[in-house]
Amino acid sequence: MSDANVARVVDRLRQQVADLHRELVRYALVVWTAGNVSARVPGEDLLVIKPSGVSYDELSAESMVVTDLDGTLVEGDHQPSSDTEAHAYVYRHMPEVGGVVHTHSTYATAWSARGEAIPCHLTMTADEFGGEIPLGPFARIGDDSIGRGIVETLRSSHSRAVLMQNHGPFTIGADAKEAVKTAVMLEDVARTMHVARQLGPTVPISDDDVTALHDRYQNVYGQRADDERR
Amino acid sequence: MSDANVARVVDRLRQQVADLHRELVRYALVVWTAGNVSARVPGEDLLVIKPSGVSYDELSAESMVVTDLDGTLVEGDHQPSSDTEAHAYVYRHMPEVGGVVHTHSTYATAWSARGEAIPCHLTMTADEFGGEIPLGPFARIGDDSIGRGIVETLRSSHSRAVLMQNHGPFTIGADAKEAVKTAVMLEDVARTMHVARQLGPTVPISDDDVTALHDRYQNVYGQRADDERR
Amino acid sequence: MSDANVARVVDRLRQQVADLHRELVRYALVVWTAGNVSARVPGEDLLVIKPSGVSYDELSAESMVVTDLDGTLVEGDHQPSSDTEAHAYVYRHMPEVGGVVHTHSTYATAWSARGEAIPCHLTMTADEFGGEIPLGPFARIGDDSIGRGIVETLRSSHSRAVLMQNHGPFTIGADAKEAVKTAVMLEDVARTMHVARQLGPTVPISDDDVTALHDRYQNVYGQRADDERR
Amino acid sequence: MSDANVARVVDRLRQQVADLHRELVRYALVVWTAGNVSARVPGEDLLVIKPSGVSYDELSAESMVVTDLDGTLVEGDHQPSSDTEAHAYVYRHMPEVGGVVHTHSTYATAWSARGEAIPCHLTMTADEFGGEIPLGPFARIGDDSIGRGIVETLRSSHSRAVLMQNHGPFTIGADAKEAVKTAVMLEDVARTMHVARQLGPTVPISDDDVTALHDRYQNVYGQRADDERR
Numbered sequence: 054m055s056d057a058n059v060a061r062v063v064d065r066l067r068q069q070v071a072d073l074h075r076e077l078v079r080y081a082l083v084v085w086t087a088g089n090v091s092a093r094v095p096g097e098d099l100l101v102i103k104p105s106g107v108s109y110d111e112l113s114a115e116s117m118v119v120t121d122l123d124g125t126l127v128e129g130d131h132q133p134s135s136d137t138e139a140h141a142y143v144y145r146h147m148p149e150v151g152g153v154v155h156t157h158s159t160y161a162t163a164w165s166a167r168g169e170a171i172p173c174h175l176t177m178t179a180d181e182f183g184g185e186i187p188l189g190p191f192a193r194i195g196d197d198s199i200g201r202g203i204v205e206t207l208r209s210s211h212s213r214a215v216l217m218q219n220h221g222p223f224t225i226g227a228d229a230k231e232a233v234k235t236a237v238m239l240e241d242v243a244r245t246m247h248v249a250r251q252l253g254p255t256v257p258i259s260d261d262d263v264t265a266l267h268d269r270y271q272n273v274y275g276q277r278a279d280d281e282r283r
Numbered sequence: 284m285s286d287a288n289v290a291r292v293v294d295r296l297r298q299q300v301a302d303l304h305r306e307l308v309r310y311a312l313v314v315w316t317a318g319n320v321s322a323r324v325p326g327e328d329l330l331v332i333k334p335s336g337v338s339y340d341e342l343s344a345e346s347m348v349v350t351d352l353d354g355t356l357v358e359g360d361h362q363p364s365s366d367t368e369a370h371a372y373v374y375r376h377m378p379e380v381g382g383v384v385h386t387h388s389t390y391a392t393a394w395s396a397r398g399e400a401i402p403c404h405l406t407m408t409a410d411e412f413g414g415e416i417p418l419g420p421f422a423r424i425g426d427d428s429i430g431r432g433i434v435e436t437l438r439s440s441h442s443r444a445v446l447m448q449n450h451g452p453f454t455i456g457a458d459a460k461e462a463v464k465t466a467v468m469l470e471d472v473a474r475t476m477h478v479a480r481q482l483g484p485t486v487p488i489s490d491d492d493v494t495a496l497h498d499r500y501q502n503v504y505g506q507r508a509d510d511e512r513r
Numbered sequence: 514m515s516d517a518n519v520a521r522v523v524d525r526l527r528q529q530v531a532d533l534h535r536e537l538v539r540y541a542l543v544v545w546t547a548g549n550v551s552a553r554v555p556g557e558d559l560l561v562i563k564p565s566g567v568s569y570d571e572l573s574a575e576s577m578v579v580t581d582l583d584g585t586l587v588e589g590d591h592q593p594s595s596d597t598e599a600h601a602y603v604y605r606h607m608p609e610v611g612g613v614v615h616t617h618s619t620y621a622t623a624w625s626a627r628g629e630a631i632p633c634h635l636t637m638t639a640d641e642f643g644g645e646i647p648l649g650p651f652a653r654i655g656d657d658s659i660g661r662g663i664v665e666t667l668r669s670s671h672s673r674a675v676l677m678q679n680h681g682p683f684t685i686g687a688d689a690k691e692a693v694k695t696a697v698m699l700e701d702v703a704r705t706m707h708v709a710r711q712l713g714p715t716v717p718i719s720d721d722d723v724t725a726l727h728d729r730y731q732n733v734y735g736q737r738a739d740d741e742r743r
Numbered sequence: 744m745s746d747a748n749v750a751r752v753v754d755r756l757r758q759q760v761a762d763l764h765r766e767l768v769r770y771a772l773v774v775w776t777a778g779n780v781s782a783r784v785p786g787e788d789l790l791v792i793k794p795s796g797v798s799y800d801e802l803s804a805e806s807m808v809v810t811d812l813d814g815t816l817v818e819g820d821h822q823p824s825s826d827t828e829a830h831a832y833v834y835r836h837m838p839e840v841g842g843v844v845h846t847h848s849t850y851a852t853a854w855s856a857r858g859e860a861i862p863c864h865l866t867m868t869a870d871e872f873g874g875e876i877p878l879g880p881f882a883r884i885g886d887d888s889i890g891r892g893i894v895e896t897l898r899s900s901h902s903r904a905v906l907m908q909n910h911g912p913f914t915i916g917a918d919a920k921e922a923v924k925t926a927v928m929l930e931d932v933a934r935t936m937h938v939a940r941q942l943g944p945t946v947p948i949s950d951d952d953v954t955a956l957h958d959r960y961q962n963v964y965g966q967r968a969d970d971e972r973r
Contacts, residue, residue, distance in 0.1 A: 080314060084770060084931045085924055087867065157867055157931070163939035166864055168946045174396055176424075176450045177317065177387055191948070193955060194866075219948055220866045234315055241314045241387070249393035250942055252480055256398045258421070258449055265423060310544060404626055406654075406680045407547065407617055464545055471544045471617070479623035482710055486628045488679055492653060499655060540774060634856055636884075636910045637777065637847055694775055701774045701847070709853035712940055716858045718909055722883060729885060 054096055063128075066092045066101040066229075067114040073233045077156060078109050080237045088156035089134040092229035093144050095151065098122045100144055104131030135194065142200020143225060147207070152229030154236040157221040160243035164188075165216035171246055173263055174255040178242045183211030183267035186239065191218040211267065214239040284326055293358075296322045296331040296459075297344040303463045307386060308339050310467045318386035319364040322459035323374050325381065328352045330374055334361030365424070372430020373455060377437070382459030384466040387451040390473035394418075395446035401476055403493055404485040408472045413441030413497035416469065421448040441497065444469040514556055523588075526552045526561040526689070527574040533693045537616060538569050540697045548616035549594040552689035553604050555611065558582045560604055564591030595654065602660020603685060607667070612689030614696040617681040620703035624648075625676035631706055633723055634715040638702045643671030643727035646699065651678040671727065674699040744786055753818075756782045756791040756919070757804040763923045767846060768799050770927045778846040781830040782919035785841065788812045790834055794821030825884065832890020833915060837897070842919030844926040847911040850933035854878075855906035861936055863953055864945040868932045873901030873957035876929065881908040901957065904929040 054062065073090045077083045086109070091102035104118050118129030124141040126133055134140075140153045164171050164186075171186040173179055178186070189206040192198035203223050206215045213235045214224040222239055226232035249255045258266075284292065303320045307313045316339070321332035334348050348359030352375050354367040364370075370383045394401050394416075401416040403409055408416070419436040422428035433453050436445045443465045444454040452469055456462035479485045488496075514522070533550045537543045546569070551562035564578050578589030584601040586593055594600075600613045624631050624646075631646040633639055638646070649666040652658035663683050666675045673695045674684040682699055686692035709715045718726075744752070763780045767773045776799070781792035794808050808819030812835050814827040824830075830843045854861050854876075861876040863869055868876070879896040882888035893913045896905045903925045904914040912929055916922035939945045948956075 085927050087928075087931075157865075157935070159931075159935050159938055162865065162935050163942075166935065166939035166945045167943050169943075174449060175387075175392065191946075191952075193952060195959060219864060219946055237315050238317075241317075241389075245387070245389050245392050245396065247938060247942065248389055248477060249396035252393075252477065253397050253399075255396045256421075256449055262421075262423060269425060404679060405617075405622065467545050468547075471547075471619075475617070475619050475622050475626065478619055478707060479626035482623075482707065483627050483629075485626045486651075486679055488651070492651075495653060634909060635847075635852065697775050698777075701777075701849075705847070705849050705852050705856065708849055708937060709856035712853075712937065713857050713859075715856045716881075716909060718881070722881075725883060 059094065059097055059099075063094055063099070063101060063119060064114065066094060067117040067119075070101050070103070070117050070229055071112045071114050073229055074103060074109055074112050076233050076237065077154075080240065082156040082158040082236060082240055083109070084157075088158075089136055089140075089154070090229055090233060091134075091137075091140040091153050093151045094119075099127060100137075100140060102137055102140060103134045104129060105134050107131060136199075138194075138197070139199040139203065139223065142197055143203055143223075146200070146204045147225065149227070150225045152226045152232035154224045154226075154229075154232040155221065156236055156240075158236070158240040158243070160247050161186075161214075161216055161222040161239050162220070163247065164243055165218050165221060168218055170216070171243055172255070172257070174249070174257055175242055175245060176258070176266055177238065178246075179258060179263040179266035180270040181235070181238045181242070182214065183271075184263055185210075186212050186214050186216060186242070189215040189217040189223075191220070289324065289327055289329075293324055293329070293331060293349060294344065296324060297347040297349075300331050300333070300347050300459055301342045301344050303459055304333060304339055304342050306463050306467065307384075310470065312386040312388040312466060312470055313339070314387075318388075319366055319370075319384070320459055320463060321364075321367075321370040321383050323381045324349075329357060330367075330370060332367055332370060333364045334359060335364050337361060366429075368424075368427070369429040369433065369453065372427055373433055373453075376430070376434045377455065379457070380455045382456045382462035384454045384456075384459075384462040385451065386466055386470075388466070388470040388473070390477050391416075391444075391446055391452040391469050392450070393477065394473055395448050395451060398448055400446070401473055402485070402487070404479070404487055405472055405475060406488070406496055407468065408476075409488060409493040409496035410500040411465070411468045411472070412444065413501075414493055415440075416442050416444050416446060416472070419445040419447040419453075421450070519554065519557055519559075523554055523559070523561060523579060524574065526554060527577040527579075530561050530563070530577050530689055531572045531574050533689055534563060534569050534572050536693050536697065537614070540700065542616040542618040542696060542700055543569070544617075548618075549596055549600075549614070550689055550693060551594075551597075551600040551613050553611045554579075559587060560597075560600060562597055562600060563594045564589060565594050567591060596659075598654075598657070599659040599663065599683065602657055603663055603683075606660070606664045607685065609687070610685045612686045612692035614684045614686075614689075614692040615681065616696055616700075618696070618700040618703070620707050621646075621674075621676055621682040621699050622680070623707065624703055625678050625681060628678050630676070631703055632715070632717070634709070634717055635702055635705060636718070636726055637698065638706075639718060639723040639726035640730040641695070641698045641702070642674065643731075644723055645670075646672050646674050646676060646702070649675040649677040649683075651680070749784065749787055749789075753784055753789070753791060753809060754804065756784060757807040757809075760791050760793070760807050760919055761802045761804050763919055764793060764799055764802050766923050766927065767844075770930065772846040772848040772926060772930055773799070774847075778848075779824040779826055779830075779844070780919055780923060781824075781827075781843050783834050783841045784809075789817060790827075790830060792827055792830060793824045794819060795824050797821060826889075828884075828887070829889040829893065829913065832887055833893055833913075836890070836894045837915065839917070840915045842916045842922035844914045844916075844919075844922040845911065846926055846930075848926070848930040848933070850937050851876075851904075851906055851912040851929050852910070853937065854933055855908050855911060858908050860906070861933055862945070862947070864939070864947055865932055865935060866948070866956055867928065868936075869948060869953040869956035870960040871925070871928045871932070872904065873961075874953055875900075876902050876904050876906060876932070879905045879907040879913075881910070 089103040119127045124137040189202040192202045224235040319333040349357045354371040419432040422432045454465040549563040579587045584597040649662040652662045684695040779793040809817045814831040879892040882892045914925040
């Protein structure tokens with residue numbers, strides 16, 4: 054892309070990423086400033102992400118920051134989110150990913166604190182995640198551990214969400230909006246399965262049914278290029 | 284009806300169905316785009332339903348779609364909801380039904396994931412549902428199974444709500460507003476009974492009392508033609 | 514009071530009672546139209562109450578209805594709430610009561626569905642309720658049973674709230690605002706005690722401490738005639 | 744400071760403290776009027792606090808009250824919050840504290856009602872609290888007991904939050920905004936750990952990891968003087 058085109062795309066992504074943080078607030082996936090959305094700048098070694106320490110009320114296209122895929126600040130008046138290294142690692146190692154979301158949403162984080170994957174006992178889980186939602190390793194912030202844990206876990210799963218142990222979920226998507234949708238659906242199935250299990254065991258869905266539901270959902274909706282999923 | 288009259292009725296129903304989706308949002312019965320309301324066009328083999336993949340913020344009378352009672356698109360710029368076949372099946376087989384609602388509301392879906400009906404141990408359940416809220420079968424999307432499961436379950440029950448196993452609730456009403464009210468009340472009693480059971484057994488209500496409460500509620504309110512129920 | 518004075522007081526109470534329903538919505542104590550506030554008209558055998566079947570969005574001073582203390586409609590375009598008989602019974606038998614509230618709020622109703630009083634293991638419960646929040650009997654709607662159950666239970670308790678078995682809470686106050694405050698505080702302590710008990714036993718507060726807290730709260734605040742409680 | 748300067752600082756703090764109460768409402772940490780924020784006037788023996796019995800909707804800079812560090816009213820048209828003595832005690836004994844918050848937030852209070860500290864099994868808890876969130880003693884209102892319990896508990900902990908038994912949490916910060924942030928994060932980790940424990944034991948984080956996470960979070964963010972934490 055020409056520099057002018059890159060600038061236009063970056064401007065559009067700044068606006069989109071700023072707006073998508075409002076969905077995290079709307080669905081109560083975050084408190085204070087503890088969650089973040091990023092988007093890859095297509096074709097460039099750049100990403101757009103939430104600045105550190107700015108409240109969701111004050112987020113605007115202008116306050117978003119741009120970093121390279123090592124997490125180094127390229128453009129912006131604030132420090133990038135302290136989770137930028139993990140986002141950047143995912144973009145470096147999963148070229149199909151265009152958006153990443155990290156939250157500490159209550160129910161997804163609760164499964165991660167017990168070190169448990171979320172079983173696929175809801176048709177919505179089958180549709181969206183194609184099987185259980187996997188647990189990733191415990192990893193300290195500060196090096197590649199979190200990013201590596203995310204990538205290794207997601208590569209061996211149909212799921213676009215991973216529960217990092219004792220920490221919280223990361224979700225991915227073809228773009229930032231899809232990653233946000235996945236974060237919203239994740240918390241919904243995490244909560245429903247939690248509530249269900251509180252009063253007894255849940256009924257499994259057979260592997261055949263899970264596969265059929267997932268294939269149908271991904272393919273039927275995938276064919277509608279002019280329409281969002283569901 | 285003349286074509287002009289049908290068009291007027293359809294316009295009114297488009298507005299009503301669009302508006303009623305806001306009640307699903309208000310009572311937190313849905314996330315993202317995962318729930319839908321439909322209305323039968325009285326006297327015609329038509330229904331009005333939510334389009335697929337349009338967010339609740341963007342729903343308007345114009346974006347609603349009209350299908351026949353086989354779920355085939357008749358009018359509208361979007362694909363109908365992927366649950367249209369289930370709605371259409373209900374209208375074909377239950378002529379008294381004028382509105383259908385489907386959600387994945389947390390507590391109702393949790394009972395369905397355990398494969399349990401909701402017992403009638405609250406006066407509100409007796410009033411609104413006349414007994415336990417029944418469980419419907421597990422059914423894959425894509426043919427008549429969901430619709431058939433709904434209709435067969437509701438036919439042998441006083442309840443206007445059914446919990447489809449591993450999936451979520453469907454509710455019916457004489458019109459779309461009643462079906463939405465039933466979806467709201469269902470989630471309320473599903474949540475209250477869930478919370479109650481978390482700390483021990485609930486006290487049953489005798490069959491006599493359930494029948495007396497249900498009859499009074501349906502009849503006393505039924506006589507007030509100018510007034511909504513409760 | 515002269516007729517003109519009564520009319521002025523009734524107009525003020527219509528506005529206050531309409532406004533107070535918004536607090537029930539704000540604190541999520543009610544869904545759809547399932548909860549109601551009333552106020553006694555001081556010095557008259559009259560009460561002001563929510564009309565039946567009008568949504569909270571549409572409530573206005575004008576839509577409130579006035580009944581006598583037998584629950585018979587005196588003034589208003591709608592039927593009075595179907596719970597009017599219970600409110601009226603309380604006013605007839607407890608002259609110190611100026612406001613009554615009925616809800617089906619989730620946590621309070623859950624305790625009532627198990628047939629359990631809420632123990633006084635929080636300083637907030639001691640402050641507001643002066644001891645455990647008592648359980649009232651199961652009572653069918655349609656005669657004096659509900660009203661009688663409320664009055665008999667409250668008379669032998671410090672609490673201004675009662676949990677009617679399988680049904681839900683009623684609260685009272687010197688005026689409608691106090692009864693609403695009690696309904697709000699009730700659901701708060703019902704929820705907190707529920708959550709606390711989910712993971713194990715709660716620590717009791719000694720009778721001496723309960724009495725000291727309650728006396729201080731009622732008296733210290735009672736001396737401030739120009740100020741609301743707390 | 745000159746008197747004019749003190750007046751300017753007090754005016755600014757009145758506004759800030761009034762505004763911060765809205766965060767308590769936004770994060771559902773309080774109902775009715777049952778929670779309060781205060782700020783120390785730097786360099787003076789004064790604090791700014793919520794008035795007693797004024798609803799959150801009506802709070803304004805003007806309605807805030809100023810007391811000395813014994814809790815005696817210095818300026819304002821209302822009585823100070825009934826918790827002022829506890830706030831004042833903290834300011835007298837912890838000179839590094841510039842803001843104090845008290846709530847009865849559901850999940851934090853639930854842990855306190857069982858007499859349990861909140862274990863540090865979430866990275867967010869390690870980041871923010873540096874270890875478990877400690878339990879303080881049961882203390883009656885009306886003398887120094889509450890303040891003393893808060894100070895003694897916090898002095899032997901990394902945590903800026905304490906759970907007063909049967910009562911609820913108090914949090915502190917370098918200023919009122921930090922104390923509010925801590926109250927918000929506290930309820931979030933109290934809720935997540937509660938939810939996690941409902942279905943089984945949680946996975947511990949090693950002391951080494953807790954220390955490393957806490958140090959990094961406090962130091963990395965502490966170095967950014969121009970930026971808020973996280």
